[in-house]
Amino acid sequence: MAERVGLLRTVTLDWMDQAVNYRLAEKSQEEAIELLDSLISGLYQNPVNIRQARTILINMWYRPDDWFLAQSLQAAEGLTAFERTPLHWALLIKRYQFFYDLASSIGRLFEFRDEISIDLIRTRIFEIWGFRGTLDACIRKNVKTIREMKCMQEGKTNGFYTRETQMLSTVSAVQLLCAAVIERSGKEYMTWEEFISHPVLFPFRIENVTQADMASCEHLCLERMGDDIVIRLLQN
Secondary structure, rough: OOOOOOOOOOOOOHHHHHHHHHHHOOOOOOHHEEEEEEEHHHOOOOOOHHHHHHHHHHHOOOOOOOOOHHHHHHHHHHOOOOOOOOHHHHHHHHHHHHHHHHHHHHHHHHHOOOOOOHHHHHHHHHHOOOOOOOOOHHHHHHHHHHOOOEEEEEEEOEEEEOOOOOEEEHHHHHHHHHHHHHHHHOOOEEEHHHHOOOOEEEOOOEEEOOOOHHHHHOOEEEEOOOOOOEEEEOOO
């Protein structure tokens, strides 16, 4: 696979939340870059590391300025930092193929095990992306990001992880996740059952949201296909 990984640094949930707040406060991208650099410098001192972490946050909440970002910002208003986690997850899936592949691989491993190892994760990603000199470090940094998002926690043994499950009942967040998953899966449509059981959504348990709720998003529609009702993505 020739696509760039892009996700070269760990980013924290607090940094993601601040990036949302800057955008909701109508800070310009230039203002947000300065504020984020100051925030990130509390952990990273190397300017290259700061830039790499900040670029991820800007790519999530500032560019490209498309319908997906506009709906994400609308959904983020009034939510706590923790409640915004599914929105960050959706944006990471949408913007980064690597994150989709990593999260999907982790989710598939959790289907068969309560505890998974970094070695198993690494093996799955190497199968998809091939071996690259920097890929192992990227895997570890992004696993740490997933832990920062309270989606996994360290197991009893070093290098092993268990999942953490978050209840999700915000319709707008589920719509964004649905659109991102359909797009990244390469499919034109999915059934509701295929979506809610997709391994990339391993940290979330969707409650009090139904497939009928997806139709209220103008970029998703419900169609009958044979005996099934499918959800179609109208615009990427």
